[in-house]
Amino acid sequence: MSTPDTCVRARAEIVRLTSGINGLDDSIEGGFPFPSVILVAGSAGTGKTTFAMKYLCEGAKKGEQCLYITTLSEPTQWMMRYAMQFDFMDPSYFDDQIVYMDLGDKLRTMKPNEILNVIDEKIAEVMPTRIVIDPLTVIGNMMGGDYRQFLFDLTNRLKNWNAVTVVTGEVQPNELYPTEIAYAVDGIILLLLSDEVVTRRKYVEVLKMRGTNHATGRQPIDISRREGIIVLKARF
Amino acid sequence: MNEKDLYLMAYLKDNLSAFDNGPVLLDVKSTQFVRVNLLLLKAFSSMPGRPGMFIAVDRPHHYMLHLMGMHQIDPQGLIFIDAISRFAADTKNSHSPANLLNAPSNIDSLPSAIRDWAGNSPHPAPMDLQRCRFAMIDNISSLLLYNSFNNVEVFLQDFIDVLTSHARVQIPLLVDKERNCMLYEAARSLCPHEISVNDGILASMSLTSKRNGIARIVDSNEV
Numbered sequence: 001m002s003t004p005d006t007c008v009r010a011r012a013e014i015v016r017l018t019s020g021i022n023g024l025d026d027s028i029e030g031g032f033p034f035p036s037v038i039l040v041a042g043s044a045g046t047g048k049t050t051f052a053m054k055y056l057c058e059g060a061k062k063g064e065q066c067l068y069i070t071t072l073s074e075p076t077q078w079m080m081r082y083a084m085q086f087d088f089m090d091p092s093y094f095d096d097q098i099v100y101m102d103l104g105d106k107l108r109t110m111k112p113n114e115i116l117n118v119i120d121e122k123i124a125e126v127m128p129t130r131i132v133i134d135p136l137t138v139i140g141n142m143m144g145g146d147y148r149q150f151l152f153d154l155t156n157r158l159k160n161w162n163a164v165t166v167v168t169g170e171v172q173p174n175e176l177y178p179t180e181i182a183y184a185v186d187g188i189i190l191l192l193l194s195d196e197v198v199t200r201r202k203y204v205e206v207l208k209m210r211g212t213n214h215a216t217g218r219q220p221i222d223i224s225r226r227e228g229i230i231v232l233k234a235r236f
Numbered sequence: 237m238n239e240k241d242l243y244l245m246a247y248l249k250d251n252l253s254a255f256d257n258g259p260v261l262l263d264v265k266s267t268q269f270v271r272v273n274l275l276l277l278k279a280f281s282s283m284p285g286r287p288g289m290f291i292a293v294d295r296p297h298h299y300m301l302h303l304m305g306m307h308q309i310d311p312q313g314l315i316f317i318d319a320i321s322r323f324a325a326d327t328k329n330s331h332s333p334a335n336l337l338n339a340p341s342n343i344d345s346l347p348s349a350i351r352d353w354a355g356n357s358p359h360p361a362p363m364d365l366q367r368c369r370f371a372m373i374d375n376i377s378s379l380l381l382y383n384s385f386n387n388v389e390v391f392l393q394d395f396i397d398v399l400t401s402h403a404r405v406q407i408p409l410l411v412d413k414e415r416n417c418m419l420y421e422a423a424r425s426l427c428p429h430e431i432s433v434n435d436g437i438l439a440s441m442s443l444t445s446k447r448n449g450i451a452r453i454v455d456s457n458e459v
Contacts, residue, residue, distance in 0.1 A: 013415065013416075015266040015267065015412075015415060017267070034266065034267060062435075063435060063438060063439055064267070096240075120302075120306065121306060124303060124306030124307055125237070125238070125306075126238070127237070127238075127241065127270070127271045127274070129267045129268075160295045160296070160299045161270070161303075162267065162269060162270040162271075162294075
């Protein structure tokens with residue numbers, strides 16, 4: 001069997017989904033490994049939801065199906081009210097490409113297995129390429145003792161589905177990431193606030209990204225209305 | 237499945253029914269493999285009396301069954317060859333008519349094993365190749381993780397030969413042309429027919445479903 005000269009790749013290469021975060025993809029060989037589960041961890045105000053929204057809009061822009069699962073019981077319009085401040089957000093994405101699912105009420109009334117089934121059914125219905133669960137750590141607060149088993153089952157199911165799932169995790173200012181989920185995910189991205197002279201600066205750090213030769217160390221970020229999170233180039 | 241998916245399923249079904257039996261190459265983005273596999277399974281299952289074979293490489297067959305259940309796809313008549321469950325230590329037993337391979341490596345030996353299974357040997361899921369009407373692999377690209385390119389090439393050739401010599405069987409082969417053009421070219425040399433499920437087609441499904449509700453399928457010539 002002959003192949004054209006332009007065709008030279010025989011090896012299976014990891015498919016990657018661009019994050020949409022300006023400057024981040026260069027640090028992770030072009031994007032998140034597909035499929036995978038990525039934890040985006042940070043304390044309050046570090047930009048976790050902005051990160052997640054930009055990631056979904058990047059997919060919607062390309063015509064991909066996306067699923068946004070909120071654990072906060074926020075009505076769509078409440079979330080949209082803030083998200084619409086960003087230029088990258090197009091409300092028409094929510095007509096078709098981005099499906100919004102509120103898990104908040106179910107967390108109060110359902111057992112862990114039932115919650116998994118509800119998520120599974122929604123994923124089967126939407127067949128998304130990109131999924132966000134924001135914030136995952138709320139589930140831990142409500143679930144108590146079953147949380148670890150739930151996380152194990154959830155990440156297992158998400159990995160079998162062909163999607164890149166971004167889960168956000170809220171941490172205390174002195175914590176790096178929620179340890180109970182870290183072992184089960186394929187990638188960990190930290191969004192950090194650092195006290196510096198008369199100000200606080202924001203940083204991003206790729207702590208773990210399986211199958212990826214990723215950049216190490218903290219990189220400064222900015223959050224702008226136009227692009228959301230931007231990884232700033234090092235300035236000397 | 238949403239309206240867009242139903243359009244895509246109808247598009248696949250229409251195109252497949254236009255072809256004779258044998259291998260058909262589908263150019264599909266890697267991120268859409270599961271979706272298209274499910275739509276193909278749904279399309280095949282809606283044609284009564286079409287038993288088929290599904291080779292699971294990317295995910296265990298019981299998860300595929302789980303997804304089929306979610307999409308109300310009847311698994312009756314479907315036989316799985318699961319190349320990953322034992323290897324991944326996910327399960328040692330099959331959940332449905334399935335033959336479990338030890339690993340997805342040495343895939344070039346699978347066609348002769350299928351030939352043996354189709355005989356009288358006692359296996360968990362005996363196969364009647366004469367009745368088999370479709371065969372799918374989830375997915376060929378993943379085989380390259382465990383096998384050399386040459387072995388995958390040999391496997392494809394033998395797999396098609398074994399099946400088409402026993403039955404009138406359709407074999408949709410999903411390859412991402414953009415990501416793995418070498419595999420795509422190898423598969424293309426074996427396939428007389430090709431269906432594109434690229435971004436343009438998917439976008440047209442989206443537009444059509446928005447425009448028409450549930451009315452017509454965009455002709456591939458319009459795209």
